[in-house]
Amino acid sequence: MGLLNRMSTVIKAKMNKIIDAAEDPRESLDYSYEKQLELLQNVKRGVVDVATSKKRLELQRGKLLQNADVLDKQAREAVRAGREDLARLALERKNAITSQIASLDQEIAGLEGEQEKLVAAEKRLSTKVEIFRTRKETIKAQYSAAEAQVKISESVSGISEEMADIGVSIERAENKTADLKARSSALDELIDQGTLEDFTGKQDDIDRELSKISATSTIESELSKMKTEEGK
Template sequence: MGLFNRMSTVIKAKMNKIADKMEDPRETLDYSYEKQLELLQNVKRGVAEVTTSKKRLELQKAKLQQSIDKLDQQAKDAIKADREDLARLALERKTALVAQVEGLDQQITDLDQEQQKLVAAEKRLSTKVEIFRTKKETIKAQYSSAEAQVKINESFSGISEEMADVGLAMERAEDKTEQMKARSAALDELIEQGTLEDLTGSRDEVERELSKLSSQSSVDAELAKLKKEAGK
């Protein structure tokens, strides 16, 4: 179980590292801003719907009020005409309509309160969204600037590494050159001392042999001369 837990932890750590490299804070900020705008639009839509409903109820109330006024006039006319029965009927209808108007008044009051709450919420949310938008753009600009600086520094770092490699290569070339010079000087010295034959000289093998013979003849002649002088 311990091994599996460690493997799981390592995998999660690597996945988080990969996700961190892939994540662009600017995209995340833009996405959050879009979500806030959607929420703000929903609140505004709610305000519009509540306002529309309230206006519809107010129009309905106005029509009922016209009917109430008409029934009230009809009741008065019926009384003048000694038609109490018609006046009673008109008043009964008027009473029913008045009850409806009172119900509409309560609904209109409730919708008005809801409208005020939504309008206040919309204003607060609009302010927050605008503040977020300003802050978002500032952070994005700072991130872009930092990203550009990192790329510049990485470029300089790459150049420095390349120059370091070039410097090492130059040092190796200089060392090899010095070694070759030292070897050449050593060979020259050995050739001058006779330890090594100068294969690059102008004399060939025949010339060297003839030179030896000439030298030997000269020695023999000198030796014979000395013997003669000595009477031997």
């Protein structure tokens, strides 16, 4: 049981992490706002329903009052005509109607109180919904700004990493270039010292010997000329 509980806890934690990553708080706020609007509409409909019921009872009460007035007049006419039996019957009916009117008055008063409560609740809820709407839009704007800032920071971080890689590549190329220059300079020095032979642009052994013979011939010719000029 302990192992199962731990596994269940781990699974729930992972699921919550996945849901949290996929959830957009702006959508959650809009959804909450829509639910509050639905609740507010329900309260408003309740106010309308109570007001309609009260109005119906008031209309019914008005008709009963009219009937009571008619019966009162009939009772008075019967009395004047000496018909006490008819007057008594009219008064009995009037009394029954008066009882109905009293009962309706109680129901109307109860609906009036209920309507006042619903109207007050509607005003409070409407105020809360408007406050939530303002807060919701503020939070959404802040979230969007923070999201944009994160994207910019991530882009800058990516550029920095890329530039760092470029810097490493440049440094590596510079080091290789320096190594090649040093090697070239060392080879040139060895060639100049005669340690290595340059087969790419300098004279080989035959060229050097021919150059020596040519130089010797030139020197001997100039020397002979000088002797002649000097009378020797």
